[in-house]
Amino acid sequence: MATGTRKGASAARRTKGAGLLIATRKGLWTLASDAARRTWKLAGPQFLGNVVHHAVQDPRDRKTLLVAARTGHLGPTVFRSTDRGRTWKEATTPPAFKPGGARSVDHTFWLTPGLASQPGVWYAGTSPQGLFRSTDGGATWAGVDGFNEHPKRKDWCGGDQDGTPDGPKLHSILVDPRDAKHLYIGMSGGGIFESTDAGGNWHPLNQGVRADFFPDPYPEYGHDPHCMRMHPLLPDRLYHQNHCGIYRLDRPATRWTDIGAAMPKSVGAIGLPMVLHPRDPDTLWVFPMDGTSVWPRVSPGGKPAAYRSVNGGRTWQRQAAGFPAAQAWWTVKRQALTADDAATVGVYFGTTSGEVWGSRDEGRTWKCLARHLPEIYAVEST
């Protein structure tokens, strides 16, 4: 087991101010601010050379951190810290499919902590699409058989060629805060699925969502949701940024509403990430990218901008004050847009070109908080 203290960085939480975990293609960094969120201090790297797909702080104790990592050579694993990132231990049984099958985990992509009523419970989504659960704080992981062994899983997920450029993924694992047995997942590809029995069985939840890469553009499954969010105070309110637009769903309805149609036509409704206001279920941010022609996956026209809606997606406002006005060809990956819970919410993201940007006024103005980092995969608020 790889253990020990790693020098050069601490993910220690400040008693005041905001904190960010920055997972990159080459390691983990942290940013911590002063109380006013005006000045930021970068620390790291930890796990230098590791591909860190996701790093998440446990909101139940605010001192446990989980990191999903692999390297170019070595297989995937999960590292755990119970002291805010001072020391780390490797999971003794990382997420892995059952022996005797054809699939092996390429990397663990997504980490979701369980509810406050479920101490020690975490979920992990992998590439290729697999769902795993830990009940001991991430030390050992077991497959959620109701999904991984489901007789229709292969139909839902397709093959490796049906996934994203760096492998098909299971992501956006959402746990209903009112009912721990009520779960949602997103898959690229595969679509959105729901379970009401703690993962024992699953059904697709993709009505109204386009999948224009199929002969039937409204199939039952096979879609490509990029990032799905559930509002913590209104858990029946779901949003998701899809390969084919932006959508909202208010349960118990099962048909998604296309809210991307209200985006400016010159920008489009394609992007990877989205984040919700922590207290206002009608406010959310997306970060569009160019999904025209051959899918350049850069800011449209080289002019980056966040778009915010304050009315559940009926209208959108461009928020680009502080960003380069032109010739900025980065974009934001699906786990790399987050928000804090301050009275005036801070919004933060990391770019494919290794910059971290932040706004302490809900997106009205932006400031570059760090640059020259490796490609950023995920940014999470602590």
Place this chain on the structure above:
Amino acid sequence: MNVRIPGLLLSYTNGAKNVELRVAPAAPTLADALEALNERYPGMRFRVVDEQGAVRRHIKIFVDGVLARDLATPVRPEGELMIVGALTGG
């Protein structure tokens, strides 16, 4: 047997580049050797071999100097295992 540890796995062995390993079965295989290695350094096996028993894409394991991709490859109790990380980048 002697196991030569690559730099990318030294975090498991506390920096030891060579590890003396005792492999118990009468007719040991590479699988037995990796299992013994994993008992001493928990987690190491999964970093180099996946859950279906395949040596990972950018890992090479040499048994007495001969490349082995099959975990059923026989090993000698007094032989040498060399684990190498190779041919990846970017």
